[in-house]
Amino acid sequence: MSWDVVIGLEIHCQLATRSKIFSGAPTAYGAAPNTQANLIDLGFPGVLPVLNAEAVRLAVTFGLAIGADIAPRSVFARKNYFYPDLPKGYQISQYELPIVSGGTVEITGDDGTLRRINVTRAHLEEDAGKSLHENFTDQSGIDLNRAGTPLIEIVSEPEIRSAREAADYMRRVHELVRYLGISDGNMQEGSFRCDANVSLRKSPDAPLGTRTEIKNLNSFRFIERAIEHEIERQADILEAGGSIVQETRLYDADADETRSMRSKEAANDYRYFPDPDLLPVVIDDAFVDGVRDAMPELPDARRKRFIADYGLRAEDADVLVGQRPMAEYFEAVAATAEPKLAANWVLGEFTAALNRDGTAVADAPVDSSGLASLLARITDKTISGTAAKQVFEAMWAGEGDADSVIDAKGLRQITDLGAIEAMVDEVIAASPEQVQQFRDGKEKVIGYLVGQVMKASRGKADPAEVNRVLRDKLSGG
């Protein structure tokens, strides 16, 4: 039978601050164990938390980006539980009064239409440390470098209907936080991770079924597969007449299944109460206005603009907007170059070169004005598209700007009609078989002949011109 699937996501997103949320310890990833945990992160006796202004600013930025309400007054609470990676025996979080409430994230629904997923809240909290088991037999080692790293926990309403939609929601939020510089979004390093609450019911009108929570989904692929498996598992149980146990489950990527985390099942009572070491966070309109004024154009708006103003295809706009530096690079190129040509090059040669060398947009050897000047030479027919690729590679290798590479390599396009005709004649003479085939109606052969002429010209002839001359001569007999 078919089930109505109800999914709510909780995304934990590390904020891109330099120091921790309540202490001055640095947040850089990958340092030696416990070298980025100071007295406060370690919860030494008598030490106190002081809130990082940047964490507040980033949380407000996120709130504004999803059209949420920013709480004029929000409160930090303590969530009390014992765990070795939680040094104080409580996590400082927000409970009753979160900094961000409401807002929406647009996703593409399973039917292809736009769906708005409501966000319940996003609150500030501190991350925990890590337990390491590898190098010990009956012990675990605790590294508290991550303890105190600022997070926002973004909680969606249970409005997501499928594993695919869940992955799309996660992608959209990921794109947004990276785009806004709220988070580096690095999923391997745990900067962006997700818990999914999944339940099934017979119909959209039926009351919500018992849900399970799948923990620590740290890739788009995993979230989709984990939820698919969980839906299947729950459906099997329900269809066999069983009932779902409310529990926490862990996705095991290697086994490609979810399993119960019994250790988390012990009756927990978090005893939330307002943290007496921290005072209410008051955010006035001036602060919110300041954050709003400093915000870049949001991805959704930019995507729509790229399609409308530059005539880009939706897929291309999506990819360009996916990374803010890429979108900005494209816009800089498109300021002088023909936009579609610019999009093709940025998404084609440029992206390929970045990927090949593992280079960031900001460090690319060909900057936006360099690429724009190269594209200008294509548009004014100084060089052919084929030659342009050679020029691009040379520019990437640091051999100079577009014009000097074109000159040095002698790639200037042959526009002299006489020279092209001479080369065409030579190719026709040397390819009697293909010429005959073309005359017999094998239209495709023209490609081969053009290619031969281009080869003879070492890429310098204008292919369109070659094509025209070839056809003239062949039809003229």
Added chain:
Amino acid sequence: MTAMHELTLTGMRDGLRDGSFTARELTTHLLARIEAAQSSLNAFITMTADAALAAADAADARIRDGSARPLEGLPIAHKDIFCTDGVRTTCGSRMLEDFVPPYDATAVALLADAGAIVLGKTNMDEFAMGSSNETSFFGDVHNPWREGLSPGGSSGGSAAAVSARLVGAATGTDTGGSIRQPAALCGITGLKPTYGRISRFGMIAFASSLDQAGTLTRTAEDAALLLGAMSGLDPRDSTSVDAPVDDYVAALDASLEGLRIGVVQEFMGEGLDADYAVAVRAALAEFEARGATLVDVSLGNIGLSVPTYYVVAPAECSSNLSRFDGIRFGHRADNPADLEDLYRRSRGEGFGAEVKRRIMTGTYVLSAGYYEAYYLQAQKVRRLISADFARAFEEVDLVVGPTTPTPAFGLGEKTDDPITMYLNDIYTIGANLAGLPAMSVPCGFVNGLPAGLQLVAPAFGEGRMLAAAHQYQQTTDWHQQAPEGWS
């Protein structure tokens, strides 16, 4: 000539400045007194003689070359709740028996910067949870006024040390009366400033919304001297307040003329020892004689202050003390079977009975199903109590009453029943709940034991309150009485 130890802190400062004695002489003399008193009073947990002597020599050099700081060479002790860099800080607990913090509390650093010399760390109720100093892992402190009596708590070691003239002054902390009650019971002056006046950074937390550092001194003048040095905004404490630090010493001269004093009716009736009441009324008469006006005031909800406190304080402490888990510092159980065993035995062995009781109480009042009836209700009653004070301060400048219901009681007398012990703080807790500055000054004797008068001021009204206490001490000599054998 008056013996050095008989001098007040201010007297010691004058003596050092005019060359009557050196800081080394003063320090040496007091270190010897501390050592001699240890077997009878047990006021100290740790002595810091070597560091004190080195600091004394440095102080003498500064005094000689004219670069003396405000508290240069003045001998003090810290309650062992203040973290001291490189010096063991136990908080009176087995949990921290061997804990040597790698940092100074802000109050400790400020006093050191002002030139004060620390002779040692004083005994206290474990994690400041107690009113008799009997919950200390390091043994009971005895009241200098009579062996076998409690000095009060939790700053019992600091109070006994100042009362017995072992140090010029001592720091303390006050969560529900832990400075004022032992000050009253030991016949000295105890000041709890406004919440947020002195940084809590490095002061081991008991109940964060109630804890406040303060002073135990012989006189209000000495308290003013120390308060100026300890106060101020600390960027490391979100709850420390950015209010100007007055010149508290300069403010001491303000006359009592025209001062409106509210006498808390709820504190003068049932429950107060009759002779204690006589002492308090005599003190009130003295204020009146000096030009103050007495007004009866009522704090309608103050009767609920003790139960309010015994919800809020345990709730906060149950969370604050979760960091003591045997992993990064503090007592760690031997050979734990598993993680749960490490937690439960490290904490079970490291904490004493009263601390465990409060953690259990706090866990209970915060737990699901009880949070609203206890914790939230206590927070609401706290608001009512605070509002009662605010209303009173619309009419008067200070509210006064006894500091404790009785003078010092016997060690062991109240340990069986926690409620009886808790009720010892019935007059002091209100100021903590409302965050107000309050102090206790000696106001007479009951059966040969000191009685204390409590003054409470509006927030940041320390200057006015200290001036009133100082003026009172100009025409009374209760604060100059030394316990027999310690003069």
Added chain:
Amino acid sequence: MSIGSDDIEKLAVLARLSFEGDELGDITDKLASIVAFVDQLGEADTASVTPMAHPLDQVQRLRADAPDADIDRARLQACSDATEDGLYLVPRVIE
């Protein structure tokens, strides 16, 4: 409300405390009397009262996002009884 040994065990687990021998009976009795004592809070009429979490009406100050100087791990870990290779050690954590 009375407090029984089940409640005590549940609280002791939440608070990660152990009670040995006489301690268990003692904590059961005393916690019961403390709870009975604080029960009188129910007498107060607090229908329209806002809870008070802080004594002073202040707001949170914010700290500039600037990392502090280096962290001396050896000094911090000198306070711990069990560290190895810079990690704090605990009996194996089962997840």
